[in-house]
Amino acid sequence: MSRHDPADDVLAVLESCGRISRATAGVTREQFFDDELRQDAVERRLIIIGDAAIRLRASAPDVARELGSMPSIIALRDGLLSETPHADPLVLWDVVRNDVPTLRSLADACLKRLRPPSLPIRSSPHSDVPTRFGQGGLFDE
Numbered sequence: 001m002s003r004h005d006p007a008d009d010v011l012a013v014l015e016s017c018g019r020i021s022r023a024t025a026g027v028t029r030e031q032f033f034d035d036e037l038r039q040d041a042v043e044r045r046l047i048i049i050g051d052a053a054i055r056l057r058a059s060a061p062d063v064a065r066e067l068g069s070m071p072s073i074i075a076l077r078d079g080l081l082s083e084t085p086h087a088d089p090l091v092l093w094d095v096v097r098n099d100v101p102t103l104r105s106l107a108d109a110c111l112k113r114l115r116p117p118s119l120p121i122r123s124s125p126h127s128d129v130p131t132r133f134g135q136g137g138l139f140d141e
Contacts, residue, residue: 013052016052021100032092
């Protein structure tokens, strides 16, 4: 059985926050409300964040606490996966504007603690989050 590395889940949170931020940069509330594809992208990334929160809460509760309110994050994920076809755009917008920047900052600080910059870093072409080589990742040389 392989050992779970909590840094992988923190990285997933950080990458998802970055993608949400990029997808909503320069977008007004009205534009967001009218753009179902953008809403779907945000929903998908919030589900990924919630999945990471579930794994962290189970395997590394101390790390989970560093990222803030795990019950709220998981409840949001569960709501997005419920039988309701779409999340309330107002709720998504509130999370994007008020919660994602804070979560991104917390995840960034946590990842720096979990993975000190001792390995060479290169940014992924699909992300604004550094990718560390030698970790068995997609971009290893």
